[in-house]
Amino acid sequence: MKAFYIDKPHSACVRETDIPVPGDSEVLIKVMAVGVCGTDAHLYLGDYDNPYPTIPGHEFSGVIEAVGKNVKNFKAGQRVAADPNIYCEACDNCKQNKQNYCLDYKGLGNQVPGAFQQYMTIEQRCVYDIGSLSFTTAALIEPLSCVIHGHDKARPDFGDKVLILGAGPIGLMHLQLCKNDGASVVVVADIKQEQLELASSLGADHAVFNDETAAQRYREISKDGFDLIIDCTGVPKVIENIVPFLANEGRLLFFGVCPADMRINVSPYEIYQRELRFIGSNSLKKTFHAAMRQLQQGKVKTDCLIGDRIELDALPVFLKAFAEKKTKLKTVVYPNGLVD
Ligand SMILES: [Zn+2]
Ligand SMILES: [Zn+2]
Numbered sequence: 001m002k003a004f005y006i007d008k009p010h011s012a013c014v015r016e017t018d019i020p021v022p023g024d025s026e027v028l029i030k031v032m033a034v035g036v037c038g039t040d041a042h043l044y045l046g047d048y049d050n051p052y053p054t055i056p057g058h059e060f061s062g063v064i065e066a067v068g069k070n071v072k073n074f075k076a077g078q079r080v081a082a083d084p085n086i087y088c089e090a091c092d093n094c095k096q097n098k099q100n101y102c103l104d105y106k107g108l109g110n111q112v113p114g115a116f117q118q119y120m121t122i123e124q125r126c127v128y129d130i131g132s133l134s135f136t137t138a139a140l141i142e143p144l145s146c147v148i149h150g151h152d153k154a155r156p157d158f159g160d161k162v163l164i165l166g167a168g169p170i171g172l173m174h175l176q177l178c179k180n181d182g183a184s185v186v187v188v189a190d191i192k193q194e195q196l197e198l199a200s201s202l203g204a205d206h207a208v209f210n211d212e213t214a215a216q217r218y219r220e221i222s223k224d225g226f227d228l229i230i231d232c233t234g235v236p237k238v239i240e241n242i243v244p245f246l247a248n249e250g251r252l253l254f255f256g257v258c259p260a261d262m263r264i265n266v267s268p269y270e271i272y273q274r275e276l277r278f279i280g281s282n283s284l285k286k287t288f289h290a291a292m293r294q295l296q297q298g299k300v301k302t303d304c305l306i307g308d309r310i311e312l313d314a315l316p317v318f319l320k321a322f323a324e325k326k327t328k329l330k331t332v333v334y335p336n337g338l339v340d
Contacts, residue, residue, distance in 0.1 A: 003117035007053045009046025012316045019119045026121045028066040033135040034115045035059035036331040041323040057115035058084035061138030071124045081138045082126040083288045084108035118335045134340040140302045144291035147173040150281030154253040158182040166232030167195035169305040169330045179203045232256045240264040251277045
């Protein structure tokens with residue numbers, strides 16, 4: 001079978017390897033669709049302390065090909081997706097339902113081989129039956145699970161005014177959840193006009209081009225500021241500059257991933273005096289099911305979030321372009337040929 005490898009930073013290729021054999025509690029999955037994520041680009045660029053060579057890819061769906069001898073809940077032929085966070089469910093943190101800090105954590109596509117290959121294995125406890133959901137839509141369960149995790153921590157109240165920074169696939173998922181949740185006004189800001197048009201078509205009340213005139217637009221739209229601001233840019237300067245636009249008692253959700261060594265300049269007095277709340281959101285935790293249901297019910301639209309649809313052989317070129325921010329929307333890879 002074919003697998004996509006990053007051999008070392010800035011060096012990737014597709015080559016032949018053996019089909020993996022599932023362990024006793026694992027399933028073997030024929031991978032049908034995989035979304036390309038920022039994490040994959042970071043691995044390509046060498047931003048993480050990760051062993052190489054590595055097979056990235058963690059937003060995927062497929063069909064079960066075979067199961068290990070202790071697997072009871074799945075059988076060959078089932079259409080599935082999986083939570084790529086492999087928690088031990090046995091350590092002290094897992095026992096406190098803080099699985100994101102699992103002491104024996106393994107991330108699919110980081111510490112263990114990921115989904116950019118024709119067949120892969122994963123622990124049965126991570127696997128979910130997707131029913132009739134299309135493979136492409138099911139590849140978006142994982143990013144939506146992360147969005148729901150963040151949303152659960154900073155959920156808008158009815159009537160809240162929300163500002164979302166960044167109109168990529170993640171920002172546009174947040175937009176839809178905020179609208180569904182009863183926010184009165186949702187503003188989306190970006191520096192790409194095309195993305196802003198997409199935001200408007202998905203229900204954004206205002207789409208703001210994020211240049212030097214944006215501040216004035218924010219004040220016109222809501223002179224008292226925003227109850228909830230969701231950063232999906234991961235750009236420290238953008239976050240620093242948006243704090244004055246929080247309403248009193250406003251919440252700022254840090255969703256985009258900033259570089260680890262960066263700092264922002266914020267007045268602690270302002271946080272105290274205006275009772276602001278800064279909320280972090282890292283990955284997902286037990287929100288996979290919720291995301292799957294949202295997609296099955298059509299509550300979150302994802303078709304318009306998909307950009308290029310490519311086969312595995314094209315991935316070395318595409319991942320490089322993606323890392324250079326030259327691709328649009330969510331690229332989906334089909335390791336066993338194009339499907340819905
Ligand atoms: Zn991802
Ligand atoms: Zn654990």
